[in-house]
Amino acid sequence: MKISSNINGRRGKMLGRRDFLKGAAAAPLLLAGASRGASAAESKLTAGISKKAARILIVGGGTGGIDAAARLRRAAPKAKITVVTPNAVHLYQSGQVFVAAGLYRQADNRRSTAELMPDGVKWVQDRVTAIDPENNRVETQKSGKIPYDVLVVATGVKHDFEMIDGLNEENLGRNGIVSVYFNHTGKGEADGGEQTRQWLERIAEAARTKEQKVLFTIPAGDVKAQNASLDILLLGLDLFRGKGPGGSGDVSRNVKITLAAGNDYLIASKPFDKAVRAILAKEKNVELRVGTELTAVDVKAKKATLESDKGTKDIGYDFLHITPPISAPACVADSDLSMQTGERAGFVEVDPVTLQHKRYPNVFALGDVAALPAKSGAATRDMAIVIQDNVANYLEGRKLDTKYTGYTAVPVKTRYGREMLIEYDRNGPAPTFPLDPTVPRWIWWELDLHLIRWSYFELMMHGLL
Numbered sequence: 001m002k003i004s005s006n007i008n009g010r011r012g013k014m015l016g017r018r019d020f021l022k023g024a025a026a027a028p029l030l031l032a033g034a035s036r037g038a039s040a041a042e043s044k045l046t047a048g049i050s051k052k053a054a055r056i057l058i059v060g061g062g063t064g065g066i067d068a069a070a071r072l073r074r075a076a077p078k079a080k081i082t083v084v085t086p087n088a089v090h091l092y093q094s095g096q097v098f099v100a101a102g103l104y105r106q107a108d109n110r111r112s113t114a115e116l117m118p119d120g121v122k123w124v125q126d127r128v129t130a131i132d133p134e135n136n137r138v139e140t141q142k143s144g145k146i147p148y149d150v151l152v153v154a155t156g157v158k159h160d161f162e163m164i165d166g167l168n169e170e171n172l173g174r175n176g177i178v179s180v181y182f183n184h185t186g187k188g189e190a191d192g193g194e195q196t197r198q199w200l201e202r203i204a205e206a207a208r209t210k211e212q213k214v215l216f217t218i219p220a221g222d223v224k225a226q227n228a229s230l231d232i233l234l235l236g237l238d239l240f241r242g243k244g245p246g247g248s249g250d251v252s253r254n255v256k257i258t259l260a261a262g263n264d265y266l267i268a269s270k271p272f273d274k275a276v277r278a279i280l281a282k283e284k285n286v287e288l289r290v291g292t293e294l295t296a297v298d299v300k301a302k303k304a305t306l307e308s309d310k311g312t313k314d315i316g317y318d319f320l321h322i323t324p325p326i327s328a329p330a331c332v333a334d335s336d337l338s339m340q341t342g343e344r345a346g347f348v349e350v351d352p353v354t355l356q357h358k359r360y361p362n363v364f365a366l367g368d369v370a371a372l373p374a375k376s377g378a379a380t381r382d383m384a385i386v387i388q389d390n391v392a393n394y395l396e397g398r399k400l401d402t403k404y405t406g407y408t409a410v411p412v413k414t415r416y417g418r419e420m421l422i423e424y425d426r427n428g429p430a431p432t433f434p435l436d437p438t439v440p441r442w443i444w445w446e447l448d449l450h451l452i453r454w455s456y457f458e459l460m461m462h463g464l465l
Contacts, residue, residue: 049075049076049392050075050076050078050079050392050395050396051077051078051396052078052079052395052396053078053079053080054079054080054149054150054395055079055080055082055147055148055149055150056076056079056080056081056082056148056149056150056152056391057082057084057138057146057148057150057151057152058072058081058082058084058151058152058154059084059085059131059138059151059152059153059154059155059331060083060084060153060154060155060156060367060369061083061084061085061087061090061113061117061123062085062087062090062091062154062155062156062185062367063093063156063367063377063380063381063460063461064154064156064366064367064380064383064384065083065085065152065367066083066090066113066116066117066118066461067380067381067384067460067461067463068152068154068384068387068388068463069081069083069117069118069121069463070461070463070464071384071385071387071388071463072152072387072388072391072392073118073119073120073121073463074388074463075388075389075391075392076391076392076395080122081118081120081121081122082121082122082123082124082146082148083117083121083122083123083124084124084126084127084128084138084140084143084146085113085123085124085125085126086125086126086127086141086186087113087185087186087187087188088113088114088125088188089110089111089112089113089187089188089189090110090111090112090113090116090188090461091109091110091183091185091188091190092108092109092110092111092453092456092457093109093183093190093225093377094225094377094453094456095109095193095453096109096180096181096183096190096192096193096196096228097180097193097228097231097232097235097413098193098449099193099194099196099197100180100192100193100194100196100197100200100232100235101197101231101235101244101245101413101416102197102245102246103245103449104193104453106190106193109190109193109453110188111457111461113188116457116461116462118462118463124140124143124146126140126141126142126143127140127141127142127186128140128141128155128331129141129331130331130334130335131151131153131332131335131336131337132335133151133335133336133337133357133360133363134336136148136149136151136362138151138331148362149362149395150362150363150364150391150394150395151360151362151363151364152363152364152365152366152391153332153363153365153366153369153370154365154366154367154369155328155329155331155332155367155369156185156329156367156368156369157326157327157328157329157368157369157375158326158327158328158329159179159181159182159183159224159324159325159326160324160325160326160327161322161324163324163325163327164294164295164296164297164322164324164325165295165296165297165305166296166297166298166299167296167297167299167322169182171297171299172191172192172195172322173191173195173198175299175302176199176202176302176318176320177297177299177320177321177322178192178195178196178199178319178320178321178322179192179195179196179322179323179324180192180193180196180229180231180232180321181224181225181228181323181324182195196232196321199319199321200235200236200239201246202319203236203240203255203318203319204239204240204248204251206318207240207251207252207254207255208249208251208254210254211254211255212254212255212256212318212319213256213258213315213316213317213318213319214236214255214256214257214258214317214318214319214320214321215257215258215260215304215315215317215319215320215321216232216233216257216258216260216320216321216323217229217260217262217293217294217304217306217320217322217323218259218260218261218262218263218266218323219262219293219294219323219324219325220262220263220293221262221263221325221343222326222343222344222373222375223263223323223326223375224326224368224375224376225375225410226266226267226268226375226376226410227267227410227411227412227422228323229259229323230266230276230412230413231412231413232321233257233259233286233321234279234412234413234414234415235413235416236257237252237255237257237283237286237415238415238416240252240255243415243416244416252285253285255285256285256287257283257285258286258287258289258315258317259280259286259287259288259289260289260292260306261288261289261290261292262291262292262293262294263290263291264290264291265290266290267410267412267422268373268424269422269424269428270428271428271438272422272429272437274438275420275438276412276420279414279440289306289308291308291309292306292307292308293306293307293308294306294322295307295312297320298314301316302316302320303316303317304316304317326368326375327346328347328348328369329369332346332347332348332369333345333346333347336359336360337349337357337360337363337365338371339371344371344372347369347370347371348369348371349371350364350365350370350372352372352404352406353403353404354390354400354402354403354404355370355387355390355404356390356394356400361394362394364387364390364391364394366380366383366384366386366387367379367380367383368380372406373406374407375408376408376409377409377456377460378407378408378409378410378423379407379408379409381460381465382404382405382407383404384463385402386402386404388402388463389401389402390402405425405426405427405430406426407423407424407425407430408423408424408425409421409422409423410422411444411448412440413445413448414440415440417442417445418440418441418442418445419440419441419442419445419448420437420438420439420440420444421433421437421441421444422437423437
């Protein structure tokens, strides 16, 4: 039995019965989440309607760019909307953790950009090389200059492995070094999940005969997907105990893990940070060092340089997992749209509530490239709601009254079959559901594993969630 979907006024791809039933089973939870998200963004999803025939240009075709395009297509039906992005393949980046866990294939996280692009939206398959807000235009690699009336910046960020001395992307997947974050969104390629899966297996195999020193590092400052490195650490512990797919014997006693985190927290919300630390504290073979950042790697000698307020120290490792520093793409960082100083220098300088640029009122930004702390798919989805309303309000000369509350979600997989659904905003914990959010539960694991990816491609990427 096949069931056809009709999304955004077009005939969608054919859904198998199993996928349809999964979506139907998830409906109550997804609708509750959508309602909560709308509240978090302080929008009813119908507030901003514009009849202006404006030129809206969206730079970037990732999560934020396509979600915003779908929403703006409805909020400003007469506008000419253009998305500039080079990637022919769209990646569900959150799925890399499940690839590393042996539960997804890399192909499960890929979709054609053309398939996801909303009807009535022009796609320019090109790369923006410069943004000129003084003259309301961008420059592209192949298509020349493109003018706009309203610009929405949704480029995402660069995983800047080269900011660590002695390291570059060619080192990843070799000499015991990996990162689950490693991908090339422009090419639609992601190797980090598969490399990390192989890395975990190699640790388990080596630990059968000899103690293995494993180092996890998280940089200081804003981090994309705060949970991903914690996911790999905690799921890895389960694998080393012989659990999970392919588990074969308990070798955990021979695996000694150090987690070096550049900030003085793991999760940027105190109640959740306390809960995650309590989980790690129960692991006798895990040492947590907060306020400690990886600054250099000697790849051949397998030595890492860690810096803290106590000084610099070199430590040896057998295996190293890196959460990379992030930076804004050059076209953004080198433009007048970027912040010039401070910890978020190079990122788009927006009002944290309205997402409107602080100096150029016809420019908005969302997602990881915005100079805001939240860097997650859930945060981007809430920002897209704000963009939908406030761009339409701006075009009509109305007050920008839809507000982004700082909401984000970073679900931490505490072991196979259990997950902590971490949600918070500027005021603290902001749980969607009436359950203690600091308790890992099987329902969040099942929702994440079986339903979130489906809802991402079939709902969120069509502006419907």
